[in-house]
Amino acid sequence: MSTTHPTHLDSVVGDAHHAEHHHELSFIKKYVFSTDHKMIGIQFLITTLLMLMVGGALALGVRWQLAFRWSTMPIVGEWLFSGEGGQISPEFYTMLFTMHATVMIFLVIIPILAGAFGNFLIPLMIGADDMAFPVLNMLSYWFMWPAILCFAFALGLGPESITGVIGGMNAGSAQGWTSYPVLSAIAESAPGSQMAQTWWLLAVTFVGFSSMMGSINYMTTIINMRAPGLTLFRMPLTIWAMFITAILQAFALPVLTAAGFMLVADRVLGTCFFIPSGVIVNNADPTTGGGQPLLWQHLFWFYSHPAVYIMLLPAMGMVSDMLSVMCRKPVFGYKPMVYSLAAIAGLGFIVWGHHMFTSGMNPALGMTFMISTMMIALPSAIKTFNWIGTIWGGKPQFNAVFLNCVAFVSLFVVGGLSGIFMAAVPVDIYFHDTYFIVAHFHYVLFGATLFGVFGAIQFWFPKMFGRMMNDTLGQIHFVLTFIGMNCTFFPMHMLGIAGMPRRYADPYLHPYLEHLLPMNQFMTISAMVMGFAQFILLFNFVYSIFCGEKCGRNPWNANTLEWTAPSPPGHGNFDIPPVCYRGPYEYSSPLAVDKDYLPQSEYIPRKPGEKPGDGQH
Amino acid sequence: MGKFWSIFFIFWSIVAVVAVAISPAMGWWFPTAAESPLGEQIDDLFFLILYITTITFIGTQVAMGYVLWRGATNTDDRAEFSHGSHSLEVIWTIVPAFILLFIALYQIPVWEQFRIQSHFPQDAVNSPIAEVTARQFEWRIRYPAPGRVFKGKSDIERWLKQPEPGDLYTVNDLHVPSNKPVLIHLRSGDVQHSFFIPDLRVKQDAVPGMVIPVWFEASRSKAYEWVCAELCGWGHYKMKARVVAESDEDFKNYLHELELEQFDDGVPELADSSAAGEEEVSE
Structure with missing residues (x-):
């Protein structure tokens, strides 16, 4: 499917790309400052x-x-x-x-x-x-x-x-x-x-x-x-x-x-x-x-x-883009996605008090913060449904990029739902400063954000270095990290329910926590597996910079403008300054006849009788 | 490979659900069911949210598995060309909004009882059982002199400001009568700590410079574990203490023993003044 070979455009203009119009930069100016x-x-x-x-x-x-x-x-x-x-x-x-x-x-x-x-x-x-x-x-x-x-x-x-x-x-x-x-x-x-x-x-x-x-x-x-x-x-x-x-x-x-x-x-x-x-x-x-x-x-x-x-938000944005490319399908509900991003950001400013439910601040404030916190779950839910909608009816390519994105959605659901427990003030009385909180934010920051980042590294690597990352290594890294991550962080929910406080050097001093030692040992071993799996990522990263498969401008057949620049782009980025004719997600559009994508910068002459703007959102 | 990955993602969510389901039997659950009336309400809320979130979790993971499986077995030339559905967006905005708003409003009474002072049990408010001062790395407890009756709010404030001669002191061992609401005044002598009794589902930070009233009720007579839940330095994990809930009578006896321990010098009193002796000392 994907063209990993240099396209004809490269052979025509690739040699004369922008960088060569500038004088050659010194090593320091080029790579350091x-x-x-x-x-x-x-x-x-x-x-x-x-x-x-x-x-x-x-x-x-x-x-x-x-x-x-x-x-x-x-x-x-x-x-x-x-x-x-x-x-x-x-x-x-x-x-x-x-x-x-x-x-x-x-x-x-x-x-x-x-x-x-x-x-x-x-x-x-x-x-x-x-x-x-x-x-x-x-x-x-x-x-x-x-x-x-x-x-x-x-x-x-x-x-x-x-x-x-x-x-x-x-x-x-x-x-x-x-x-x-x-x-x-x-x-x-x-x-x-x-x-x-x-x-x-x-x-x-x-x-x-x-x-x-x-x-x-x-x-x-x-x-x-x-x-x-x-x-x-x-x-x-x-x-x-x-x-x-x-x-x-x-x-x-x-x-x-x-x-x-x-x-x-x-x-x-x-x-x-x-x-x-x-x-x-x-x-x-x-x-x-x-x-x-x-x-x-x-x-x-x-x-x-x-x-x-x-x-979190940048990872959400990147995952939306990657899912759309990998499923060859427009993002489901583009505008709701934008509005929910904005809603999360707006509400994000008025929920800080939920970290302080047990702090002794005015309890009436606690109620206000609780309602705004509950409401911030809503745009997150909308985004999740739209991601699933994006995959629905698509033709997904099950590569490392896509797997990491699916993991993002799947694990973000857990992080989002466990948040509801803590948003409920009375329940938070019990869960505050226990391992339940630790489980929650690791599901959001590791489960969601880092998996999004792993996907994004794999996805934009060709644009950065002109070579593909190894997909098999990427999948091995994904599986080990995914399993290690869940085995490490999911049991933390149970530790929290069992009332184990955070930041204890030795929780087993307290009789009611003694029986949790085997579980903690299991989690530690999982964490080690997960930690070592990251060396695979580093190896793949370094190896692919020098020995990865060379690729052309648009290895994923994607629509957005960065894929019209050479890989890697020279100084000044674009050899032909792009003009944008439509939205970024016109995959599988009927307007595209010979391919299943329609780059934002590709001009399609209007047929006689067609109204302006048709098909060129 | 697509089918394999669809099953992979379904499989992990099944494992997650099963893990939660077997947790109570494996002992990875609440140390005990809540042993206070307020704690029971908190547990009920917890289970309500647990059911709602479990249904949502299963729903989204099944939907995810379904769309993945459909994608993996998709033999069409092209993916479906769809930019979304307005009615679906409306549905999945309004339904969760109502559920979330319901959860938010439903729990307000529990919070009111626990934290809004005008909703506190008034008997407990009028006769605070003790003042608890957290310190690196112990809990210091001061009971008012046995028989000390507080005359209104200002009297309690006076007692909180100024120790009185008959006050009784202990460390890391708080005794309270069971089966009735009791109130302590929580403060910190140095850094921030947090008063946490897991079995009673009570937690309140002790903040330097603040005196925070905390009420709770133990429905059983037993010793409860009491820990610190806010990082307070290297010995945070060692702030191990207990709250002993006991019958009124036992509690009175305990205070009496404490009083003897603190004030009795062991010198036998003269025969005719033995009855009054203790009172004199405790004044």
């Missing part, structure tokens, strides 16, 4: 994939302790805790889950969606030659590195004399990724609350700068630089999702940055935004106070709940 959105996207992608491995390693550390508590942790035990017989310390455990979440959220999920795919796809899919602000774009990538460095310091890596983190990884940041004060505000409250916490806050601020630069760029680019004819309602859903995500980022992020600075001020300058009076932590001097810990929770979740959708 590049202002080309494609290179920046690929830089983001490789960086985040490496960080995925780091975050995964931290997760395996957490899982090891939960399954084989206080036994010698492989590698880490002998390296850091030889004095204790390889037994890790509880403060090390709290550091592990804190940094696992931090790395996965701030250095993997957010930058891989917006940074990697946003950068790579936006100009290509809207037919532009680059981003609106290429230098800003370059800076958005290079601001990730100070963030990574600061996170490394927060983890306790780095020389004491520079970082001021005394105690190495035992004093790594350990307040949870939510960093609730006063645990995070008063240095005496935990080993990880000393210098490491300040580095952590700085790192989050750097990530914030990076995201902010990205989102300004995406909004401007999408609004101003679309190809002629590419109206808003002809944009692929990927672009809609990236656009809405950029808006979310731009409005929510300043709140987190401000809150972060306030917390830094509390820690360093002696202010008391979040510290009430008369608190005595670990025999330190009583605080003078006047602040409110709940203020942090409101500010933090005002960003971090929309951030959950920042971590």
